[in-house]
Amino acid sequence: MSGFQRNSSGQAVIGAAVLQHIVETGTLTTPAYIYDLDGIEEGAKALVDALGHDNIVAYAVKANTAGSVVKRVARAGAGADVVSAGELQVALACGVPPARIVMSGVGKDTAEFDQAISAGIRGIQVESVEEIARLAARASALSHDANVSIRINPSVEIDSHSHIATGHDEAKFGVHLDDLDRAWAAIDAAPHLKAVGVSAHVGSMLTSPEPYVASAKVVCDSAKARRAMGKMLEFVDLGGGFGIDYGGQPAQPPTVFAKAALQLLAEQELADHQLVVEPGRSIVGPYGVLLTRVLQSKTSSPRRWAMIDAGMNDLLRPALYQAHHRVESLSAPPSGTPWRVVGPVCESSDDFGLHAISETLPDYVVIRDAGAYGFTLASEYNGRALAAEAFISKGQIESISASPGVDAWIKSRLDA
Ligand code: LLP
Numbered sequence: 001m002s003g004f005q006r007n008s009s010g011q012a013v014i015g016a017a018v019l020q021h022i023v024e025t026g027t028l029t030t031p032a033y034i035y036d037l038d039g040i041e042e043g044a045k046a047l048v049d050a051l052g053h054d055n056i057v058a059y060a061v062k063a064n065t066a067g068s069v070v071k072r073v074a075r076a077g078a079g080a081d082v083v084s085a086g087e088l089q090v091a092l093a094c095g096v097p098p099a100r101i102v103m104s105g106v107g108k109d110t111a112e113f114d115q116a117i118s119a120g121i122r123g124i125q126v127e128s129v130e131e132i133a134r135l136a137a138r139a140s141a142l143s144h145d146a147n148v149s150i151r152i153n154p155s156v157e158i159d160s161h162s163h164i165a166t167g168h169d170e171a172k173f174g175v176h177l178d179d180l181d182r183a184w185a186a187i188d189a190a191p192h193l194k195a196v197g198v199s200a201h202v203g204s205m206l207t208s209p210e211p212y213v214a215s216a217k218v219v220c221d222s223a224k225a226r227r228a229m230g231k232m233l234e235f236v237d238l239g240g241g242f243g244i245d246y247g248g249q250p251a252q253p254p255t256v257f258a259k260a261a262l263q264l265l266a267e268q269e270l271a272d273h274q275l276v277v278e279p280g281r282s283i284v285g286p287y288g289v290l291l292t293r294v295l296q297s298k299t300s301s302p303r304r305w306a307m308i309d310a311g312m313n314d315l316l317r318p319a320l321y322q323a324h325h326r327v328e329s330l331s332a333p334p335s336g337t338p339w340r341v342v343g344p345v346c347e348s349s350d351d352f353g354l355h356a357i358s359e360t361l362p363d364y365v366v367i368r369d370a371g372a373y374g375f376t377l378a379s380e381y382n383g384r385a386l387a388a389e390a391f392i393s394k395g396q397i398e399s400i401s402a403s404p405g406v407d408a409w410i411k412s413r414l415d416a
Pocket of ligand 1: 060063081104105201203204205239240241242278279280281282317321372373
């Protein structure tokens with residue numbers, strides 16, 4: 001499991017490929033996301049092994065939707081957590097078996113219901129009593145049975161950015177515990193719906209398992225209550241949220257979360273249920289970087305900036321969540337007086353923060369830990385083309401997904 005490393009000469013390496021060599025081949029335009037496919041597969045496999053093959057590591061596809069990535073995750077034995085028809089079709093086409101796919105999402109449209117029902121996935125996770133009525137109507141219209149799981153709102157607060165906390169009382173997500181009996185009754189009454197699971201997702205970037213376990217206990221209570229009624233479920237889904245170390249606060253590895261989840265299930269005497277977890281960030285985040293060219297410096301006494309050709313449209317996390325991603329030189333570890341690294345977009349929030357890159361600015365820098373919620377959150381804001389993506393395996397570029405380029409953007413706007 002490598003991700004980003006430095007070799008003995010201090011050069012930046014991703015998945016055994018020296019980034020400077022990639023730049024020298026001239027095969028990539030910048031900005032470009034570069035992913036270590038072997039690292040992703042190895043990390044996913046370690047988690048699948050830790051959880052046990054009868055259980056499901058449902059990779060949250062929203063973190064990184066690239067086919068090359070999803071195929072590797074599937075090859076490691078993981079399933080998928082999808083939130084749209086688009087993600088469902090990508091997961092299926094990449095070889096994820098329907099029996100290992102769950103569909104989450106607080107607002108699904110009719111086509112999404114229909115595709116999930118027809119594919120016969122492991123669980124369609126409903127988030128309201130109203131949604132159950134809509135799903136029941138579609139299952140009847142298609143004369144097709146659907147496996148249903150209820151996502152509950154566990155009412156647990158987490159210590160994370162407010163935009164990525166989802167399990168508290170005011171969040172739009174999940175069924176409130178007071179409404180749960182009504183929701184089960186609605187599923188039980190629908191001829192084509194089968195209640196198979198209960199889930200929660202408390203939020204993202206958890207650095208230790210405690211809040212995860214707190215939310216998981218509420219899920220377990222719901223499963224036990226159901227079993228006591230003689231209507232045992234098939235699985236409990238404890239959600240994702242395993243954090244990664246962006247260079248600030250260390251995070252426990254995903255396998256620690258998996259072990260805590262398994263232990264809880266045993267303690268709660270729910271080992272007769274299949275366990276599902278939904279990690280996204282921890283599967284891909286550390287295994288991707290964003291390669292970007294330094295356009296110029298700008299000094300305006302007493303300040304100085306390093307201007308790069310990647311902006312908030314390429315990597316939104318710093319602007320949206322005040323997230324910190326390390327920005328480093330390709331040739332040597334961080335040194336010198338920090339530069340304020342900014343992108344070209346016309347927003348003050350297009351700012352990647354202060355980074356000791358090197359005293360003199362290099363031609364290229366790399367933004368680390370960009371494998372999750374990087375490309376998938378990108379936009380074409382300011383008339384900028386989406387970034388290229390390159391996929392590394394065995395130290396070589398296995399494939400490149402080229403940037404559509406600015407000409408394609410111009411055409412699409414003129415066609416509008
Ligand atoms: N399951 C559900 C229902 C989710 O909503 C999410 C993420 C996950 C699983 C995966 O969570 P993870 O293991 O990746 O933390 N764009 C934000 C993160 C948003 C997460 C949204 N839901 C970021 O860049 O930090």
